[in-house]
Amino acid sequence: QAQLVESGGGLVQAGGSLRLSCVASGIIFSRNAMGWYRQAPGKQRELVADITSGGVTNYAASVKGRFTISRDNTKNTVYLQMNSLKPEDTAVYYCRAARGLLNYWGQGTQITVSS
Numbered sequence: 109q110a111q112l113v114e115s116g117g118g119l120v121q122a123g124g125s126l127r128l129s130c131v132a133s134g135i136i137f138s139r140n141a142m143g144w145y146r147q148a149p150g151k152q153r154e155l156v157a158d159i160t161s162g163g164v165t166n167y168a169a170s171v172k173g174r175f176t177i178s179r180d181n182t183k184n185t186v187y188l189q190m191n192s193l194k195p196e197d198t199a200v201y202y203c204r205a206a207r208g209l210l211n212y213w214g215q216g217t218q219i220t221v222s223s
Contacts, residue, residue, distance in 0.1 A: 110134040110212040112203045117217030120193055124221070128188040130203030130214055140207045142179055142186040146199035146219075153202070157188060161207075171197075193221045 116128040128144065143158030157167045157177040165177055176189040186203060198221050203214040 110205065112205060112212055112214035114201065114203050114214045114217040117201065117219050119220045119222065122193060122195055122221055122223050124193050125189070125191045126193065126219065127190065128201055128203075128217060128219075130186045130188075132184045132186075132203075132205055132212075135205055135207070135212065137184040137205075138181040140205040142177075143204045143206065144177060144186070144188045145202045145204055146197075147202070147216075148196075148199040151199075156201070158204075159186065190219075193219075195221045195223045197221050 111133045112130055114130045116126060120126055139161050141158060141160045144156040145153050146156050147153040155168055156171055157175055159165045159177045159179050174192045179186045200216040200218050202216045205212045
């Protein structure tokens with residue numbers, strides 16, 4: 109059974125940094141595209157960044173230049189390095205694995221950026 113477990117969330121001041129991790133199990137990690145999404149209160153879930161099985165990355169315009177997504181296939185882990193955090197980055201961040209018609213979600217981790 110597929111499982112994604114996020115960690116690394118928390119409270120940080122504006123301008124600070126955090127790194128999120130998502131460990132996957134029950135899937136062939138290297139063959140999955142991986143992504144980070146976020147959902148703020150009262151808003152729809154949105155893509156933050158994703159990375160293909162081949163390592164090609166894509167970022168939302170709002171985080172480009174501040175966030176970096178990476179993956180370690182030996183550890184079945186995808187990371188999101190978040191720098192220069194802003195209060196508007198406050199949200200629950202979710203990890204997603206996708207391959208063809210299959211996709212799986214983690215339970216989410218809260219990021220709160222104080223001004």
